[in-house]
Amino acid sequence: MGSTITEKILAKAAGKETVKAGQLVDAEIDVIMCHDVTTPPAISMLEDKKIDTVFDTEKIVVTPDHFQPAKDIQSAALHKRLDKWARKHNIRYYYKIGQAGVCHALLPEQGHIRPGEVIVGGDSHTCTYGAFGAFSTGIGSTDLAAAIATGKLWFKVPESMKFVLNGSLGKGVYSKDVILEAIRLIGTDGALYKAMEFTGPALADMSMEARMTITNMAIEAGGKNGIMGFDDITKEYLDGRLKGKTDYEVFESDADAEYCRTIEIDCSKLEPMVAMPHLPSNGVPISKCAGKDMDQAYIGSCTNGRIEDLRIAADILKGKKVAIRTLIVPATPTIWKMAKDEGLFDIFYDAGCVISAPTCGACLGGFMGVLAEGEKCVSTTNRNFVGRMGHPKSEVYLTSPATAAASAIEGKLADPRSYL
Amino acid sequence: MAKAHKYDRDHINTDEIIPARYLNTDDEQELAKHCMEDLDAEFVKKCQAGDIIVAGEDFGCGSSREHAVWAIRGANVSTVIAKSFARIFYRNAIDNGFYIIETPDVDKISDGDEIEVDFENGLIKNVTSGKDINFEPLPDFAREIINNGGLLEHIKKATTD
């Protein structure tokens, strides 16, 4: 019996020939992602226990993002603790405000993600980096503290579920629609504790950005990690971008690897999807929900705040006016500049949108676009739980950037295909 | 003896346990004031020291915020009994030395029941109904971490032993 890509990466990280699903391993960590919400508590824990050391100053990447620029005095204090610690320990890759961006968009863009490595981050959407053929998973602050101090963590090797993405995406249908469909099929705990491995011809056609949208949402199905193989598109994205170590090892699943379940999705048959409140698994095709009134549109986040997403939205908004509050949040400073240089800001401005600095902001109901009681937001983010973007009685509808842009124009859930 | 606060629902997520708007602090007592706020605004008022939260599948799904465990612990909840837990919440609980119990038999507990838990032997005594529940105790390595007082103490011990 062969091994999955997840098993192979964990075996290498644990210094073993092979490992199998269910086995507990102690894995060496290659990259640790640190942001402003979960890292300050980890720092305090380490200081409390008098183990204030850092296993490797080159393997920790720090960026404030959730409440940056600081939204209030308390978040400013979090940033201050993070800043003091990062300076004290000479963290090599510390992205200060001006370079800081939404973590899961920033790390790949800045060349910190390599195939075959083990990456952890104090954030549940750390699973995003699996798009590069890495094992990547979210952890809490204590695990983060332990990883920062020792460079190691225990893992139970997950079973793998295979998602075969067949066919090709039709006009107006994007990778976001694919992952919303996958989560609809299996439910928000359908992949609990498991690796979600994606493959298939529709995936082969996707850009790295589109692929990251898929792995980003593995956690929304309960997955431990989302993962994809390596190909020319991966290589092209990485070439010339990697910081520090530029070599990497590529792994792929064996043909006879074991999967606990295989799910095939015919992408040719997919429509634009909307995940209705209050679960990411509540996906319905746009034809069944178009026309529902919205109060706000949000285009941004680690799921869909990359340049390709902004281009797709701009394409639809060009020459139009939005009917509701529309927030555009480029996920990183580089994306912000690209969007500006490409003239996308003019399109957004002319359409009546507001453009924000890179931040997580309203994605988690923090600031910069929080919802009032009873308000509805069509959003390109990844989570639509009760109270996620503001008042507990507000509602979040998850869509692709195209569907969010079309809905912004109409002020109600709208099919982007009529704008393309 | 402790009182069960039962939420007969699956997928109780971290945004309900501790809404993100309060994540600008990591002070456990401050977080505790808002524990379960968006699910049950009365929770903090009715929860007495040692009480127990009882829920369905996938408890703690969503974000990796350990603040969810701290808010619950800070509200003096002694354990959470659920049909299943989301992965990161499960890990965070163990890392914090906080016992949680996974059992398919939560239906044998009703809201307000008085219960007693024996973690070592995997037994929940429902004093109100008289129905006992046996559960699979946490795996050995997890109990070792909890008994050492959480992951960091555990690591410290392992490196100084």
Ligand code: SF4
């Ligand atoms: S953009 Fe939203 S989902 Fe992504 S890391 Fe920030 S808060 Fe989390």
